[in-house]
Amino acid sequence: MVSVARPVHDEVALRLAGLEQRYTPIRRALVTTLADAGRPLSIPEILASVDELPQSSAYRTVTALIEAGVVRRVTGVDDHGRFELTEDLAGHHHHLACGSCGTVEDIAPSPRLERAMAEAARVVAEEQGYEVTSHQFDLVGVCSTCRALPG
Amino acid sequence: MVSVARPVHDEVALRLAGLEQRYTPIRRALVTTLADAGRPLSIPEILASVDELPQSSAYRTVTALIEAGVVRRVTGVDDHGRFELTEDLAGHHHHLACGSCGTVEDIAPSPRLERAMAEAARVVAEEQGYEVTSHQFDLVGVCSTCRALPG
DNA sequence: CTTGTAATGAGAACCATTCCCATCTACACT
DNA sequence: AGTGTAGATGGGAATGGTTCTCATTACAAG
Numbered sequence: 001m002v003s004v005a006r007p008v009h010d011e012v013a014l015r016l017a018g019l020e021q022r023y024t025p026i027r028r029a030l031v032t033t034l035a036d037a038g039r040p041l042s043i044p045e046i047l048a049s050v051d052e053l054p055q056s057s058a059y060r061t062v063t064a065l066i067e068a069g070v071v072r073r074v075t076g077v078d079d080h081g082r083f084e085l086t087e088d089l090a091g092h093h094h095h096l097a098c099g100s101c102g103t104v105e106d107i108a109p110s111p112r113l114e115r116a117m118a119e120a121a122r123v124v125a126e127e128q129g130y131e132v133t134s135h136q137f138d139l140v141g142v143c144s145t146c147r148a149l150p151g
Numbered sequence: 152m153v154s155v156a157r158p159v160h161d162e163v164a165l166r167l168a169g170l171e172q173r174y175t176p177i178r179r180a181l182v183t184t185l186a187d188a189g190r191p192l193s194i195p196e197i198l199a200s201v202d203e204l205p206q207s208s209a210y211r212t213v214t215a216l217i218e219a220g221v222v223r224r225v226t227g228v229d230d231h232g233r234f235e236l237t238e239d240l241a242g243h244h245h246h247l248a249c250g251s252c253g254t255v256e257d258i259a260p261s262p263r264l265e266r267a268m269a270e271a272a273r274v275v276a277e278e279q280g281y282e283v284t285s286h287q288f289d290l291v292g293v294c295s296t297c298r299a300l301p302g
Numbered sequence: 303c304t305t306g307t308a309a310t311g312a313g314a315a316c317c318a319t320t321c322c323c324a325t326c327t328a329c330a331c332t
Numbered sequence: 333a334g335t336g337t338a339g340a341t342g343g344g345a346a347t348g349g350t351t352c353t354c355a356t357t358a359c360a361a362g
Contacts, residue, residue, distance in 0.1 A: 020307085
């Protein structure tokens with residue numbers, strides 16, 4: 001909750017200012033929450049984390065931060081939008097969505113994974129004429145928690 | 152439209168029968184449409200492809216086919232569900248979602264891509280304790296059409 | 303302190319999806 | 333072929349996440 005580096009807040013304030021927008025307490029709380037979560041959060045999760053936050057403000061604030069280029073929307077396996085700080089603020093990583101419970105986790109980049117991902121992106125670019133967006137992959141699987149469940 | 156191999160229809164009929172369900176004309180039309188599309192289709196796309204299909208029937212039919220294990224839902228970059236035949240009916244492949252227009256394409260598996268994907272899945276399984284679902288990956292990028300657009 | 307502009311909160315509006323129910327149809331058994 | 337039973341269909345109502353509207357409030361500059 002106080003673990004967010006000041007440079008992040010400064011950078012967010014700067015980008016908002018570039019659009020003539022203010023870095024208000026609500027926006028600051030949202031940035032802090034997303035930074036601390038370490039994984040993309042859905043709106044319900046954000047509402048549970050930030051005290052006294054009306055739903056409409058949550059959606060609007062998230063939208064404002066997206067427009068300022070400090071938050072991006074992540075699509076998971078269920079139909080809930082999930083949000084995280086952009087890579088230039090939170091660091092490069094990939095995502096792993098659990099097809100069973102819907103939770104999305106960040107994957108810390110390891111050299112082996114990066115090599116495999118980079119190779120996959122290269123192949124897709126060559127063979128399909130696609131430009132893979134900023135080395136961003138989302139994998140779907142079953143998380144260890146759900147695998148342990150009966151059924 | 153007549154390009155669907157008979158074994159596919161037979162298999163679908165069999166799986167529906169296993170749940171005491173019938174392989175009706177509507178369901179057959181949907182299977183044919185999905186098989187011919189060669190990429191996951193959204194409900195609006197399905198409605199445009201199948202003549203005289205009420206929206207409620209489209210959703211219900213898709214749901215029935217999912218329960219029978221012959222169709223699966225694919226999540227793209229926008230919030231529209233997209234549907235395709237399962238891999239055991241349509242063959243193994245990956246997806247490429249265009250972050251700009253939302254269209255999802257199938258990626259034909261090439262040896263190079265498979266190697267890279269398999270390696271990525273292995274790493275994720277080892278390092279994150281995840282079981283990656285049936286070698287299924289979805290990548291996001293910008294398709295060649297959208298890249299050619301101004302702006 | 304005044305004023306202009308952005309931000310907020312509550313609820314209405316929207317839209318994709320799901321649910322309901324009366325009607326229709328397919329298959330099994332005469 | 334005729335009939336009965338259960339599944340399937342279609343139209344519309346209901347749901348739920350997300351977006352929009354607008355009156356009110358909070359800032360920053362003069």
